[in-house]
Amino acid sequence: GESVGLHLPTLSVQEGDNSIINCAYSxxxxxxxxxxxxxxGKGPQFIIDIRxxxxxxxxxxxxxxxxxxxxxxxxxxxxxxxxxxxVYFCAEKSSGNTPLVFGKGTRLSVIA
Amino acid sequence: xxGVTQTPRYLIKTRGQQVTLSCSPISGHxxxxxxxxxxxxxxxxxxxxxxxxxxxxxxxxxxxxxxxxSNSRSEMNVSTLELGDSALYLCASSxxxxxxxxxxxxxxxxxxx
Numbered sequence: 001g002e003s004v005g006l007h008l009p010t011l012s013v014q015e016g017d018n019s020i021i022n023c024a025y026s027x028x029x030x031x032x033x034x035x036x037x038x039x040x041g042k043g044p045q046f047i048i049d050i051r052x053x054x055x056x057x058x059x060x061x062x063x064x065x066x067x068x069x070x071x072x073x074x075x076x077x078x079x080x081x082x083x084x085x086x087v088y089f090c091a092e093k094s095s096g097n098t099p100l101v102f103g104k105g106t107r108l109s110v111i112a
Numbered sequence: 113x114x115g116v117t118q119t120p121r122y123l124i125k126t127r128g129q130q131v132t133l134s135c136s137p138i139s140g141h142x143x144x145x146x147x148x149x150x151x152x153x154x155x156x157x158x159x160x161x162x163x164x165x166x167x168x169x170x171x172x173x174x175x176x177x178x179x180x181x182s183n184s185r186s187e188m189n190v191s192t193l194e195l196g197d198s199a200l201y202l203c204a205s206s207x208x209x210x211x212x213x214x215x216x217x218x219x220x221x222x223x224x225x
Contacts, residue, residue, distance in 0.1 A: 032212050043116075043202050043216035044155075089155065093212065099145060099168045100204075100214055102155035 008087060010107040019077040021106045023090030028071060030092035034100070035064060035075045039086045047075070047088075077108075085110045114139065116205050116217035124223045130191040133220045137184050137205030143167075144186040145214065146178060149200040158201075161186050162209035193224045 013019045025033065031052040036044035050057045050064045050073075057064050063076040073090050090103040117136040125131050137144050145168075146158040157170035161180035178188040184205075190197055200221050204214040 034212075034214070036216075041218070043204075043218045046213075046215070049212070097167055097209060099157045099160055099170070101157065102147075104154045 008105050008107045010109055012109045012111060013080050015080060015082060015110055015112050017080055019075075019080045019084070019108060021075045021077075021088050021108065023073040023075075023103045023106075025071050025073055025090065025092045025103065027092060027094060027101070028068075029094040030101075031095050032093045033064070033066060033073050034091045034093075035062075035073075036089045036091060036102075037084075037086045038089065038105075044089060080108075080110050082110045082112055084108060116203055116215055118201075118203050118217035118220050120220060121218070122221045122223075124225060125193050126225055127193055127195060129193050130189060131193060131222060132187050132189045133201055133203075133222070135186045135188075135203030135205075135217060137186070137203075138215055141205035141207050141215075142184050143206045143209050143211070144180055144184065145204045145206070146186070146188050147202045147204065148172070149202055149219070150198075155202070158188065160209075167209060190222075195224050198222060198224045 034049040035047040038044045048059045048062050048064050061078045065074045087105045087107050089105045091100045093100045119134045143162045145160040147155045149155045160168040164180045175191045180186045200219045202219045204216045206214050
């Protein structure tokens with residue numbers, strides 16, 4: 001498969017454990033945040049999003065936490081499965097006609 | 113409903129040549145954004161188009177250009193290719209300008225030799 005990031009930080013977790021992936025964002029004016037999952041040979045796939053008026057949002061097995069004070073975002077994956085192995089990106093956007101800006105990404109490796 | 117379609121999937125070009133990549137957004141989506149993804153730089157924003165007009169442009173040289181057609185399909189062009197242009201080029205579509213729901217295609221893998 002194609003490598004999407006040879007120099008990414010890697011998080012290795014045991015199958016069934018919870019995973020926490022962190023992201024520091026750069027723009028204090030950002031009001032919308034997204035987590036994407038990218039598997040080898042594919043484009044980024046939407047996981048979950050959160051707006052700046054929220055601190056926490058839950059999806060199916062995933063939770064996103066937002067700390068605007070320290071400009072920090074985290075993605076929690078419950079009961080991590082082998083299919084969760086991928087590169088995870090956070091992205092931020094501010095209101096209006098501005099582009100979506102991506103963080104560097106974290107590679108999640110699930111050990112069966 | 114069909115997703116974002118990018119063609120070709122893979123491309124090999126020689127230094128100095130030019131290349132055109134195509135992106136068909138999700139039906140009904142009118143905004144298209146392009147990103148360059150490399151191992152060293154991650155996903156870098158190239159440009160965004162809405163209603164056939166470039167709305168935003170990233171920090172790339174003028175060799176990188178794009179356009180959008182009346183049916184919202186978009187093309188990007190890279191002229192005078194350099195080895196460093198080797199990358200995965202990703203297209204994302206969203207419903208309207210300034211909206212937040214971005215859906216990505218699988219990308220075009222460009223290799224410059």
